[in-house]
Amino acid sequence: MARISESTVRRLSHYYRVLEEVHAEGKAMISSHRLAEREGVTSAQVRKDLSYFGSFGRRGLGYKVEHLRKELRSILGLDQRWRVALVGAGHIGSALLAYRGFAAQGFDVVAIYDRDPARIGQKIGGLVVQDAAAIPGAAALAIDIGVIATPLKAAQEVADALVAAGVRGILNFAPRKLFVPAGVTLRTVDMTMELESLSFALHQTRARRRRAGAAG
Amino acid sequence: MARISESTVRRLSHYYRVLEEVHAEGKAMISSHRLAEREGVTSAQVRKDLSYFGSFGRRGLGYKVEHLRKELRSILGLDQRWRVALVGAGHIGSALLAYRGFAAQGFDVVAIYDRDPARIGQKIGGLVVQDAAAIPGAAALAIDIGVIATPLKAAQEVADALVAAGVRGILNFAPRKLFVPAGVTLRTVDMTMELESLSFALHQTRARRRRAGAAG
């Protein structure tokens, strides 16, 4: 199969969610136009995205909601369960654990690690927090995905340990792109960057407004 | 000035962080190559990104760390403070409040809103949680940025209220792209999507491996 762009995958995620809503509303068919409108995407984009994986629609009619939903579910790998290890039981880690959608979408947290002695041994969400030094032992747990919610300084080290323990995907909340070997997928959620990007945009428009005011 | 792409701004954020580190290490000059290597970006990309804003380097020598750091600080709008209102004092909201980098980068949370009566009136990080119904009153607080950390259902409504109260930027943690009028900047951090994107990637490589195994 041709390489699928990151943006296409993100949109599939959106389509999937729209389909769940529309399904709940009891609709049987949906057009690419209707699928598009909720996300500020064009209908051509929707059709192109879906066409990478097959021809799911019927000309003149649209897509069968239930069928397309199942297809996307399978394409996104959501019809299986993923074993997740969380490293870092601080604020972000705890927030993630409390997030119900996590388990609902097929992600099972099966181990929690932290380096802080005050946290090790505590029970969170039914799991006992392990010493981060024990991450190599995660190899026996067949972990698919590691979530890094540690301070920046520890992040790369933790990533290395997770990779050594056999994880194939890492979701990183530390504000730095980590180095992972080929074959391991990395996604980074960087809140600092989002804030700075907002700051940039606001600074720009404010400066522009000032100039316009001075000129007028 | 020409329109700056989202990806360029994100990279500026990275460069800025690298410069802070290099500055702390006491280095005076840095080349585009060195700036690039930590982020898996090419040196040409670094030079191109910076060139949109001016000529900060010296041919044959590179960039003065301290000078470039200050320039980026100004470009990103980090040499001023931004007034932030947080809506939703649940797990994610609390995690954000506890995040020290928030204030350090110039973002001051000056109001917290929630709809849950159990939370209203409680004190978090020195601020009393207000009833979300009072968001219109935020107009008097001159809020720049609204952070939405509410359940999905309330998110659009909250966004509308924030916009009406005069915010010019929104950082949204609800898993849906919200509708905001032109002139208001929206950034969405969607953890569900990141997880599903990981799931997709892992599912792909697993399937590919199976096929290769069957063929071999």
Place this chain on the structure above:
DNA sequence: TTTTGTGAACGTGTTCACAGCG
């Protein structure tokens, strides 16, 4: 007539490659 699926056209961001300056 409606709506899909898709090659072709287009636009935008990245990389190349080298002139220009220190």
Place this chain on the structure above:
DNA sequence: CGCTGTGAACACGTTCACAAAA
């Protein structure tokens, strides 16, 4: 000689536009 700054070439993602099918 080293490294920046930048047009030109390239790659890639999006949009267009229309043939094909229901």
